[in-house]
Amino acid sequence: MKVLVIGSGGREHALVWKIAQSRLVDKIFAIPGNGGISEIAECLEIKTIETERILSFARKEKIDITVVGPEAPLVLGIVDDFTNHGLKIFGPTASCARLEESKVFAKTFMAKYSVPTAEFKVFDNPSEAKNYIEQINAPCVVKADGLAAGKGVIVAQTIEEAKQAVVSMMEEKVFGDAGKKIIIEECLEGQEASILIFTDSKEVVPLASSQDHKRLLDGDRGPNTGGMGAYSPAPVVTEAVFKEILEKIINKTIAGLNQEGMEYRGVLYAGIMLTKNGPKVLEFNVRFGDPETQAIIPRVASDLLEGIIATSCGTLGKFLKAGGFKWDSRACVSVVCASAGYPGEFAKDKPIFGLKEAKAMKDVIVFHAGTKRLPQSSKAQSDFVTSGGRVLGVTGLGNTIKEAIGKAYQTVGKINFEGMQYRKDIGNKALL
Ligand code: AMP
Ligand code: GLY
Secondary structure: OEEEEEEOOHHHHHHHHHHOOOOOOOEEEEEEOOOOHHHOOEEOOOOOOOHHHHHHHHHHHOOOEEEEOOHHHHHOOHHHHHHHOOOOEEOOOHHHHHHHHOHHHHHHHHHHOOOOEOOEEEEOOHHHHHHHHHHHOOOEEEEEOOOOOOOOEEEEOOHHHHHHHHHHHHHOOOOHHHHOOEEEEEOOOOEEEEEEEEEOOOOEEEOOOEEEOOEEEOOOEEEEOOOOEEEEOOOOOOHHHHHHHHHHHHHHHHHHHHHOOOOOOEEEEEEEEEEOOEEEEEEEEOOOOOOHHHHHHHHEOOOHHHHHHHHHHOOHHHHHHOOOOOEOOOEEEEEEEEOOOOOOOOOOOOEOEOHHHHHOOOOEEEEEOOEEEOOOOOOOOOOEEEOOOEEEEEEEEEOOHHHHHHHHHHHHOOOEOOOOEOOOOOOHHHHO
8 A cells, every 4th residue: 555644743753653564554655754754754845735736646656545644734625635536535624624724613613512612702803802801801812713833822811911912913913814803712720631533424433642731841831832742641531531521522523513514534633621610622623633643653552554544434433343443551751852942933954963872762762853864975973954843752652651751751861952952841740
């Protein structure tokens, strides 16, 4: 089988790494991939939003199945395009991708189908939004409707901060059209968890629970990032909590989507706040989470590609009857090493040292994100240089979360590039 994976992050490296272990695979391609991915897949210099070029390549190369990492090509309708040409692809259609593309769509959908989420109101007028903030008082949360590279959510502690968020989104238009409409919602309290499931719109196959660390600095301080590390499983998601999430959130969502005529196939990611009034949805993503995927995938003890194919073909029922996914009972912790300056402007082209020593470690996988592999002919100091904000996901497995944390950080200690920054407390919340 020929498999194509779209994307260039640690998430995609984890997917390619696991797919490469499938008995069904002959060759893997990645668009555009990264330094680490290029060691196991053939990488093509095409952008993930160049969906027509991707389709031409897949048709020419007769790709058997394509797996989409990021949301942008999904929102652009890559799944619709592939399906129209009879090509198999894992991911939801553009219509279903609105669950992530538009927070107004997602919240309105949740309200309609009684999926638990924070109380909210939609605004397209800044003065009305500011009046409403006066009424409900702080803390409150201001969210841009559209995609804003993870920066469109402001958890405001004061009325002034919330009003400033309205000004920057609606009047200064810092996110362009994504801020034309906004949501103001109730501030929820509790621990967060990421719940990812595979669905073909008939069956639901949950993946293991996980928890992300969105802030840049230890103790959940500093600016929001794409995610600085993750662990799986998340002990706060007990068996009872998991059951409640599946019943009250996931099953209701899939049923609602079906009722709307939106046949969802792919992975659905629910960002959940575990409040004292039960689990509530913070957001939906229509793709694998990053870095969560780097902590989940190493724990999959069966053939991931079989689950991917079953999802895209609508045969998850059969897949489940055959046993579904088996899980490695060990815990997994992934620590993100980022470039100096991230999540703002960051440095690039810094040689990365210690990757060979890291590779020799047992129960450790170093997933690459923003890295580039230099040609063998180059006489550089290192085979890899940095090329992105998040550079590596140093991932350790252990019998306990504590052991996995130890493995990951022991390995981080062997790796180095100029300006490398990482959190020192990934996974600690699971130990409380
Ligand atoms: P989102 O992109 O909607 O997941 O929001 C990003 C982050 O903002 C979440 O991971 C939470 O930490 C925080 N957040 C979003 N909505 C709320 C809310 N209603 N109450 C408290 N925190 C929130
Ligand atoms: N880790 C958060 C996300 O993938 O959106």
